[in-house]
Amino acid sequence: MFRAITILVTLILFLSRPGYATLSGMNLLGNGEVYYLGFIKVYDAALYANTQNTGQVVMDSETSRCLKLTYDVSLTTKDFVLGAETILARQHSPEGITKLRKEIDLLHAAYRDVQKGDSYYLCYDAPQHLTTLTLNDTELVAVPSKEFAEAYFGIWLGAVQPIDDKLRDRLLRKSGENFVAR
Secondary structure (H helix, E strand, C coil): CHHHHHHHHHHHHHHCCCHHHHHHHCEEEEEEEEEECCCEEEEEEEEEECCCCCCCCCCCCCCCEEEEEEECCCECHHHHHHHHHHHHHHHCCHHHHHHHHHHHHHHHHHCCCECCCCEEEEEEECCCCEEEEEECCEEEEEEECHHHHHHHHHHHHCCCCCCCHHHHHHHCCCCCCCCCCC
């Protein structure tokens, strides 16, 4: 009986871990900071991936990855949605956005206001083609779609017009991916 209870408790703990817990099997590829107006630090960013070697493409649909964003300022849900929508609109055609609108809206509805010290984890599980958004220790949403993951991670990691070219390059530092800064 004791053994059965121990196995059950272990399974519950293992299966109920939030999305960011997948970091344990991932390698830190790079990190950086984001500033508003060049001098107000907004957040620290760190990118983790399950790359087997430095030549593997991080944005490949078969590569699990996590982006950790730890905030230095308070931001509202509205701030997150506005920022994401702005970047997505400059990176994708209106038709491309329309195809992903259901998934985008699902993730945007899950955003919560943050305070200094809070951390969002945006993680993509390649075998399940599932993107999770976690705030601190609470998983907020899971979005099934490898196309969505590619588009949404593109906000930070995209080859064309990411949120910040230098941040993208720092995040991908150990991945072997090189972009020419604009």
